Amino acid sequence: MREVAILGTGMTRFGIWEKKTNTELFAEAALDAIAASGLEPRDMQALFFGNCLGDFEEGQLHMAPFAHSAIGLPVSAPAQRFESACATATVAIRQAALLVAAGVYDVVLAGGTEKANSMGTPLATRTFAMACHAQTETPTGLTFPGVFAMAAHTYSSKYNIPLPELKRDMAEVAVKNHFHGAKNPKAQFQKEITAEMVLGGFMVADPLQLLDCCPFSDGAAAVVITDMKRAKELVAKPVAIAGTGQASGGPLAKQKDLTVVRARVETSRAAFAQAGLTPADVDVIELHDCFTIAEILALEAIGFYGFGEAHGAAARGETRLGGKGPVVNPSGGLKAKGHPIGATGAAQIVEIVEQLREEAGARQVQGAKVGYVDTLGGDFGTVCNIILRRG
Amino acid sequence: MREVAILGTGMTRFGIWEKKTNTELFAEAALDAIAASGLEPRDMQALFFGNCLGDFEEGQLHMAPFAHSAIGLPVSAPAQRFESACATATVAIRQAALLVAAGVYDVVLAGGTEKANSMGTPLATRTFAMACHAQTETPTGLTFPGVFAMAAHTYSSKYNIPLPELKRDMAEVAVKNHFHGAKNPKAQFQKEITAEMVLGGFMVADPLQLLDCCPFSDGAAAVVITDMKRAKELVAKPVAIAGTGQASGGPLAKQKDLTVVRARVETSRAAFAQAGLTPADVDVIELHDCFTIAEILALEAIGFYGFGEAHGAAARGETRLGGKGPVVNPSGGLKAKGHPIGATGAAQIVEIVEQLREEAGARQVQGAKVGYVDTLGGDFGTVCNIILRRG
Numbered sequence: 001m002r003e004v005a006i007l008g009t010g011m012t013r014f015g016i017w018e019k020k021t022n023t024e025l026f027a028e029a030a031l032d033a034i035a036a037s038g039l040e041p042r043d044m045q046a047l048f049f050g051n052c053l054g055d056f057e058e059g060q061l062h063m064a065p066f067a068h069s070a071i072g073l074p075v076s077a078p079a080q081r082f083e084s085a086c087a088t089a090t091v092a093i094r095q096a097a098l099l100v101a102a103g104v105y106d107v108v109l110a111g112g113t114e115k116a117n118s119m120g121t122p123l124a125t126r127t128f129a130m131a132c133h134a135q136t137e138t139p140t141g142l143t144f145p146g147v148f149a150m151a152a153h154t155y156s157s158k159y160n161i162p163l164p165e166l167k168r169d170m171a172e173v174a175v176k177n178h179f180h181g182a183k184n185p186k187a188q189f190q191k192e193i194t195a196e197m198v199l200g201g202f203m204v205a206d207p208l209q210l211l212d213c214c215p216f217s218d219g220a221a222a223v224v225i226t227d228m229k230r231a232k233e234l235v236a237k238p239v240a241i242a243g244t245g246q247a248s249g250g251p252l253a254k255q256k257d258l259t260v261v262r263a264r265v266e267t268s269r270a271a272f273a274q275a276g277l278t279p280a281d282v283d284v285i286e287l288h289d290c291f292t293i294a295e296i297l298a299l300e301a302i303g304f305y306g307f308g309e310a311h312g313a314a315a316r317g318e319t320r321l322g323g324k325g326p327v328v329n330p331s332g333g334l335k336a337k338g339h340p341i342g343a344t345g346a347a348q349i350v351e352i353v354e355q356l357r358e359e360a361g362a363r364q365v366q367g368a369k370v371g372y373v374d375t376l377g378g379d380f381g382t383v384c385n386i387i388l389r390r391g
Numbered sequence: 392m393r394e395v396a397i398l399g400t401g402m403t404r405f406g407i408w409e410k411k412t413n414t415e416l417f418a419e420a421a422l423d424a425i426a427a428s429g430l431e432p433r434d435m436q437a438l439f440f441g442n443c444l445g446d447f448e449e450g451q452l453h454m455a456p457f458a459h460s461a462i463g464l465p466v467s468a469p470a471q472r473f474e475s476a477c478a479t480a481t482v483a484i485r486q487a488a489l490l491v492a493a494g495v496y497d498v499v500l501a502g503g504t505e506k507a508n509s510m511g512t513p514l515a516t517r518t519f520a521m522a523c524h525a526q527t528e529t530p531t532g533l534t535f536p537g538v539f540a541m542a543a544h545t546y547s548s549k550y551n552i553p554l555p556e557l558k559r560d561m562a563e564v565a566v567k568n569h570f571h572g573a574k575n576p577k578a579q580f581q582k583e584i585t586a587e588m589v590l591g592g593f594m595v596a597d598p599l600q601l602l603d604c605c606p607f608s609d610g611a612a613a614v615v616i617t618d619m620k621r622a623k624e625l626v627a628k629p630v631a632i633a634g635t636g637q638a639s640g641g642p643l644a645k646q647k648d649l650t651v652v653r654a655r656v657e658t659s660r661a662a663f664a665q666a667g668l669t670p671a672d673v674d675v676i677e678l679h680d681c682f683t684i685a686e687i688l689a690l691e692a693i694g695f696y697g698f699g700e701a702h703g704a705a706a707r708g709e710t711r712l713g714g715k716g717p718v719v720n721p722s723g724g725l726k727a728k729g730h731p732i733g734a735t736g737a738a739q740i741v742e743i744v745e746q747l748r749e750e751a752g753a754r755q756v757q758g759a760k761v762g763y764v765d766t767l768g769g770d771f772g773t774v775c776n777i778i779l780r781r782g
Contacts, residue, residue, distance in 0.1 A: 001494075021526060047639070052452065055521050059529060061443065062476035062522035065654075065772035069641025076657045078637035079773070080482050081474045085453035091471050095486070102493030104392075130446050131453035135412065138450060246469035248438070250460025263456075266467045381456035382470070 001101040005231035005238040005391050008036025009350040011221035014338030015188040018118045018218075022054055022063060025220035026113035027070040029343075034071075034109065037224040038234045041072040044224070045105045047079040048096040050088035050112025051342040056127045057115045073109070083342075085131040086290065087377030088112050089221065090345025090384035094244045096225050097386075106230065111222030114340035117215070124216045128341070131378035133251035142252075145205035145213060147379040148291040151258040152207050155293065158259055159308035167207050170292035171198035172315040174211050174335055177289060180321060181332025183362040186347075188217050188338030198292075212292040217338030221346035223353070228391055237357040238391035242370070243275030249380040261376065263383040264301040268374070271385040272303075277370060279303040282326045282387075284355045284365040286348035287374040289333040298374050299328065302385070326372075327365045330355060345375040345384065352388050392492040396622035396629040396782050399427025400741040401502075402612035405729030406579040409509045409609075413445055413454060416611035417504035418461040420734075425462075425500065428615040429625045432463040435615070436496045438470035439487040441479035441503025442733040447518045448506045464500070474733075476522040477681065478768030479503050480612065481736025481775035485635045487616050488777075497621065502613030505731035508606070515607045519732070522769035524642035533643075536596035536604060538770040539682040542649040543598050546684065549650055550699035558598050561683035562589035563705040565602050565726055568680060571712060572723025574753040577738075579608050579729030589683075603683040608729030612737035614744070619782055628748040629782035633761070634666030640771040652767065654774040655692040659765070662776040663694075668761060670694040673717045673778075675746045675756040676710075677739035678765040680724040689765050690719065693776070717763070718756045721746060736766040736775065743779050 010032025012025050020028075026049070034041055049064040060066070068079035082092040089112030096110040116124050129143040152170070156163045175195055181187035193211060201209040231238035247270070249255065249263035256262070272278060279302065287302075289295035299310035299319075304326060313319045319328035331337045331351035334344060352371035354360045373386040401423025403416050411419075417440070425432055440455040451457070459470035473483040480503030487501040507515050520534040543561070547554045566586055572578035584602060592600040622629035638661070640646065640654035647653070663669060670693065678693075680686035690701035690710075695717060704710045710719035722728045722742035725735060743762035745751045764777040 053446070055444070055446065055518070058525050059521050060525040061474070061518070062769040062772055064475065065639040065641055065769070066524055068639045069645055073639070075638050075640060075654055076661070077639060078482075078775075079639040080486070080637075083452070083472045083474060084455065091469075095471070098490060098495050099493070102490070102495055104489050104493055127446070127452070130450050133457055134449050134451040246471075247466050248456040248459045248464070248468060248470040249466060250456055254460055263466055270467070378453040378456070381453055384469075 002103060003228035004097045004101045004241045005226060005228045006353050007224040007226055007231055007235055007238065008033045009223045009353050010036065011186055011347050011350050012219045013186045014217045014219035014340055016117050016218055022051060022058060022113045022115055023067045023070045026067045029111060029220040030071050030109055030222040033222040033224050042074055043107055044073050044077055044109045046077050046108045047073060048082060048092040048108060048110035049079060050082050050092040052083050052085060052088055052114060053127050056123065057119045084382045085377035086341045086344055087375040087382045087384045088342045090375040090386060091246060093223060093346060093349060094246055094384055094386060097241045097244060100225050100227060107226045109222060109224055111346035112342035113220035114342040115218045116340055117218045121216060136251055136253055145208050148293050149205035149208050151297060152293040154258045161311060163207055166311060167199060168195060169311040169315050170212055171195040173292040173295045174198045176314045176320045177329050177333040177335040180330050180363055181336025184332050184337055187332040187336050188215055189336045208291055214290050214334040214339040217340040219338060219340035219343050221343045221350050223346060223349055231391060239353045239356050240389050240391045241386060242389045243271040243387040245270030246384040248382055252379050255380055259297055261297060261301050261380045261383060263380060267383040267385045268302040271387050275387040277387060281370050282372045283368040283370055284330060284352060285326050285328045285372045286331060286351050287328060288376040289329055289335045290339060302374060321363060330363045330365055348373045348375060349386065356388060356390050393494060394619035395488045395492045395632040396617060396619045397744050398615040398617055398622055398626055398629065399424045400614045400744050401427065402577055402738050402741050403610045404577045405608045405610035405731055407508050407609055413442060413449060413504045413506055414458045414461045417458045420502060420611040421462050421500055421613040424613040424615050433465055434498055435464050435468055435500045437468050437499045438464055439473060439483040439499060439501035440470060441473050441483040443474050443476060443479055443505060444518050447514065448510045475773045476768035477732045477735055478766040478773045478775045479733045481766040481777060482637060484614060484737060484740060485637055485775055485777060488632045488635060491616050491618060498615065498617045500613060500615055502737035503733035504611035505733040506609045507731055508609045512607060527642055527644055536599050539684050540596035540599050542688060543684040545649045552702060554598055557702060558590060559586060560702040560706050561603055562586040564683040564686045565589045567705045567711045568720050568724040568726040571721050571754055572727025575723050575728060578723040578727050579606055580727045599682055605681050605725040605730040608731040610729060610731035610734050612734045612741050614737060614740055622782060630744045630747050631780050631782045632777060633780045634662040634778040636661030637775040639773055643770050646771055650688055652688060652692050652771045652774060654771060658774040658776045659693040662778050666778040668778060673761050673763045674759040675721060675743060676717050676719045676763045677722060677742050678719060679767040680720055680726050681730060686719065693765060712754060721754045721756055739764045739766060740777060747779060747781050
């Protein structure tokens with residue numbers, strides 16, 4: 001297998017894009033990524049395209065060949081859509097990386113797009129909840145805030161942390177990620193918040209309040225993937241894909257413990273083994289903070305903290321820019337950068353690539369050499385992780 | 392690259408399955424395929440899962456990990472959903488074949504499922520049409536019968552074939568595929584029809600009448616893929632994947648000629664080149680006869696007939712069981728076997744595998760050694776082809 005590298009990256013600002021279609025948003029990100037790679041659309045040999053809900057957002061199924069056409073890729077380049085709920089783009093990029101490593105393709109464009117904000121909150125809430133299991137979960141009225149609220153209660157109970165204390169720790173995750181997002185010109189929310197604002201907010205699903213939750217977002221992100229040898233000829237600072245992992249958790253009923261996403265344990269183990277690295281080697285992390293409690297759970301399952309030990313990390317300043325690190329979600333995360341579900345994984349990779357190239361500006365993690373991407377799909381059904389390092 | 396083989400196959404009967412979910416249907420097909428491979432669910436290293444409209448059919452997004460769980464695959468096995476409109480399962484299987492060829496996985500389960508009948512005709516018609524381009528095609532009121540009706544008119548005009556004559560030739564395609572379907576216990580329609588019944592039918596989109604059109608169907612199909620060396624140890628009659636191709640046509644406006652699907656020309660050329668074969672080597676074909684005219688167009692673009700020459704093939708009996716061949720759609724095709732869109736490509740492969748193993752019973756093409764699978768996604772946006780031969 002060849003070593004695989006990320007060449008150029010591109011993303012739109014995340015937020016509200018009522019007047020652009022998904023294919024227009026994706027083309028914008030993709031053309032930036034291709035230009036940053038020193039290549040042309042005609043050089044792309046395949047498109048691995050992520051989108052979750054284009055049929056509900058725009059009445060558009062089968063979006064991949066239309067995105068392909070909007071970018072001007074050659075007819076001979078296959079374009080295919082992936083959907084793995086919120087892990088969609090990470091799965092698409094991992095598949096692209098596997099095929100480039102194997103030598104099936106030399107240059108692949110991969111990423112995703114979503115218009116989850118423009119579809120409106122009621123429809124977004126209902127359609128997101130379709131990633132819950134339709135027979136055993138949906139009939140109970142479960143939506144994602146409910147899933148993560150249950151996880152927070154379980155965490156409080158399992159580790160004997162009084163709920164008010166856990167809520168304050170969770171609030172500090174939101175404060176940190178907004179602090180980071182305020183430094184990211186592509187973030188949906190570029191303003192700082194306080195723990196008091198989080199704790200004084202509208203209750204969504206006890207104990208999760210409004211600012212514990214990521215927003216609905218529109219946006220797109222894309223990367224160009226090739227082999228490291230070619231990458232070194234094309235760009236000054238290629239970034240290597242050192243290891244990947246993906247696993248499947250099934251419906252929530254298969255989870256013995258809501259605080260430890262079982263697919264994530266498998267996934268991170270596989271990714272670290274392939275990379276020959278350990279959590280101690282990682283300088284910067286983009287992980288799936290769809291809710292504040294989700295960041296805490298991810299840090300533990302991947303192995304950055306012991307179980308029951310990550311809840312105070314943000315409050316202690318460890319995971320914040322300038323903290324002892326690893327720095328978590330310097331982009332602002334899903335929480336502040338935004339969460340256009342089909343694009344999220346690609347945007348996480350865009351951030352890590354910028355960090356490893358030392359091009360992240362005011363949110364640069366000094367001397368970052370190894371970065372980690374974690375994306376969770378649905379209520380624990382899919383986890384996909386990618387480890388990146390300087391090429 | 393390793394040579395890749397199909398081990399076991401499985402499919403439900405196509406038709407109406409109101410009381411089973413998509414994951415139940417897929418699990419039934421998949422468990423049959425795994426058992427026929429001499430393997431257990433725990434042996435599957437990945438699931439490449441096709442589904443188009445589960446969100447509209449059942450309120451189920453992110454279906455892949457739930458199918459994975461229903462079959463009992465290990466958590467470590469990634470499960471991902473593909474959607475390429477009607478070419479969905481073919482694309483999923485091709486991706487699986489590429490990764491097995493490359494040695495990334497040794498054993499992969501791939502296929503698809505759909506409940507397009509149970510959702511009801513009005514919703515099926517509207518949601519299928521979402522595979523048309525939402526900005527340039529949908530606003531005109533275009534649905535798929537309209538696309539292929541335009542292609543039929545163009546064919547009539549381009550080759551100076553009076554429309555009544557072309558309609559009779561098209562009707563003979565339907566007669567042939569129903570003749571085949573009557574011999575297939577898995578087909579939705581197991582009864583013969585006459586040209587008079589086709590020509591006397593309800594007008595859907597002039598010149599396409601009811602029996603020119605494939606039905607809405609529920610059903611699932613799956614295959615197990617491995618490398619040829621392992622396949623020979625596990626089953627008596629492995630079938631080799633000799634060549635594949637996939638290409639992207641973009642929206643209909645990019646088609647210069649509605650009678651020649653440009654992505655199909657690229658795709659078939661690539662598949663034949665990889666296989667080192669020509670159309671003359673093919674004994675049996677499963678191709679995308681969503682409408683009778685579609686079978687004619689596919690036969691020409693792939694190179695089985697010259698342009699303007701395939702319309703009379705069924706009327707002359709050439710493509711019927713016992714004809715001079717190659718035999719086209721011995722399963723009954725989409726027309727009689729049915730068209731559960733996310734499963735269709737997998738079922739085409741199931742049929743060709745049975746033919747090459749000489750296990751197709753009353754619809755066996757005698758001595759078939761090479762088979763061809765052609766699947767079209769949307770109104771010409773995606774084409775995926777797979778060439779199979781005896782292992």
